[in-house]
Amino acid sequence: MRRIIPVSSGKGGVGKTTFAINFALTLSRVAPTVLIDLDTGTSSIRNTIDVPVGKDLYHFFRKGAALDECLTTLDGRIDPDGTYRNFAFIAAPRHAIDEITNLRDDLRWRLLHAINGLDARFIVLDLRAGLDANVVDFLPLSNSGVLVFTPHHPAATLAAADIVKSLLFRKLRIIFSEGSPFFRSLPDTSHHRMVTELLDAVEDVYEENLPNLDAFLVDLHGALGDNPYLRAIAWVLRSFGVYFVLNMFNGVQESYETSIRPFVESLRRNVSGKLTLTNLGWVVQDPRIHEANCRRTPILLQQPEERRTADPDPVRKELAALESSVLGLPAMRRERPRPVNLDELQRIDPSCTVDRQLEILERMYRDHGDRQVRENFAYIAHRALHVMKHLPPESFGLPRLYTPLEIFDQLRV
Ligand SMILES: Nc1ncnc2c1ncn2[C@@H]1O[C@H](COP(=O)(O)OP(=O)(O)O)[C@@H](O)[C@H]1O
Numbered sequence: 001m002r003r004i005i006p007v008s009s010g011k012g013g014v015g016k017t018t019f020a021i022n023f024a025l026t027l028s029r030v031a032p033t034v035l036i037d038l039d040t041g042t043s044s045i046r047n048t049i050d051v052p053v054g055k056d057l058y059h060f061f062r063k064g065a066a067l068d069e070c071l072t073t074l075d076g077r078i079d080p081d082g083t084y085r086n087f088a089f090i091a092a093p094r095h096a097i098d099e100i101t102n103l104r105d106d107l108r109w110r111l112l113h114a115i116n117g118l119d120a121r122f123i124v125l126d127l128r129a130g131l132d133a134n135v136v137d138f139l140p141l142s143n144s145g146v147l148v149f150t151p152h153h154p155a156a157t158l159a160a161a162d163i164v165k166s167l168l169f170r171k172l173r174i175i176f177s178e179g180s181p182f183f184r185s186l187p188d189t190s191h192h193r194m195v196t197e198l199l200d201a202v203e204d205v206y207e208e209n210l211p212n213l214d215a216f217l218v219d220l221h222g223a224l225g226d227n228p229y230l231r232a233i234a235w236v237l238r239s240f241g242v243y244f245v246l247n248m249f250n251g252v253q254e255s256y257e258t259s260i261r262p263f264v265e266s267l268r269r270n271v272s273g274k275l276t277l278t279n280l281g282w283v284v285q286d287p288r289i290h291e292a293n294c295r296r297t298p299i300l301l302q303q304p305e306e307r308r309t310a311d312p313d314p315v316r317k318e319l320a321a322l323e324s325s326v327l328g329l330p331a332m333r334r335e336r337p338r339p340v341n342l343d344e345l346q347r348i349d350p351s352c353t354v355d356r357q358l359e360i361l362e363r364m365y366r367d368h369g370d371r372q373v374r375e376n377f378a379y380i381a382h383r384a385l386h387v388m389k390h391l392p393p394e395s396f397g398l399p400r401l402y403t404p405l406e407i408f409d410q411l412r413v
Pocket residue numbers: 009011012013014015016017018019044247248249283284285286287288289290291293294
């Protein structure tokens with residue numbers, strides 16, 4: 001099963017590119033993987049991997065090259081054993097080119113189609129920071145892709161929560177837009193204007209009466225009783241998966257207090273307490289990661305260091321541990337909208353409360369707290385693979401990218 005996995009962060013400097021590179025390298029040991037540099041203004045991937053780049057996105061956009069002609073693979077100098085022979089990347093242009101940095105709709109859709117046509121099992125997208133169409137159009141509608149944040153950059157953590165908010169509102173607006181399958185299925189459209197105006201009010205954080213979608217649901221229930229809008233919103237919230245990775249992890253309590261808790265609280269306050277959150281793991285803070293980047297040989301491409309403990313096969317052990325415990329992974333579900341009652345609306349899903357996140361982090365730490373960078377990536381990749389294997393395709397990443405016109409068909413609520 002093919003999967004496109006976008007990696008994003010609200011702001012730069014959290015280690016998104018570092019994560020995307022090493023994550024893609026790890027996945028490539030399982031199946032052919034392509035990493036695409038969509039942070040086209042800064043081109044950091046080519047500057048972090050020391051191999052000659054033939055063609056890049058410049059050739060795709062300006063010279064009529066096919067996207068698969070723009071793949072760069074590792075050479076024998078940087079990957080002498082061929083461990084990562086299933087890894088390739090598509091570099092952004094060598095220098096910023098406005099037209100490619102700020103893609104027009106038609107160019108972005110051309111790229112989207114070309115990405116869908118790539119022959120790879122996993123396609124990892126290193127997105128730029130921020131929330132414009134160059135980011136949002138590459139994100140799924142039913143999950144967050146991988147959000148990266150770090151205890152060292154609190155503003156970026158809140159910005160990551162804003163990505164989730166923006167995806168959810170975007171999805172609701174598409175579902176509720178006139179002409180959508182949902183709209184056409186409504187027996188009565190007399191409340192449509194009121195509902196969409198209320199939605200605007202919820203998105204507007206300065207509107208204190210309606211702080212989040214949970215309050216909106218309760219209000220809507222009070223006004224209209226059980227109704228298709230309510231069911232659609234409740235379904236969107238219940239089925240949306242938030243996945244995150246903590247970079248520069250600096251201990252359970254510290255990381256929890258300075259990043260996970262603010263992240264979850266921001267989501268709960270401004271979006272909803274009903275979202276399912278999955279911590280995919282963490283990457284320790286380690287100066288060797290930074291040195292490796294500076295030497296243009298990502299940490300996973302460096303010769304492994306001696307292990308501190310005699311451990312024959314940590315990856316296999318992690319797999320076994322995963323099989324015996326799903327560590328807060330969301331349960332398999334393929335729900336459709338169903339009647340919603342007030343009681344249910346007011347209940348907060350215990351699986352995503354702040355306390356549960358601490359518990360999960362503590363359990364994860366108990367199981368792999370002594371692990372080094374290399375195992376951190378193996379662990380995250382195994383958790384991601386576990387999700388891909390056991391949950392429906394739209395739960396994590398996306399099987400293919402959709403242009404806004406195709407999205408309608410995707411959202412038959
Ligand atoms: N886990 C880590 N430990 C130490 N330094 C890191 C780690 N992850 C990233 N860095 C360093 O942090 C800086 C930002 O990383 P980068 O991957 O470029 O972030 P982004 O893509 O989010 O802007 C870089 O200098 C990188 O070498």
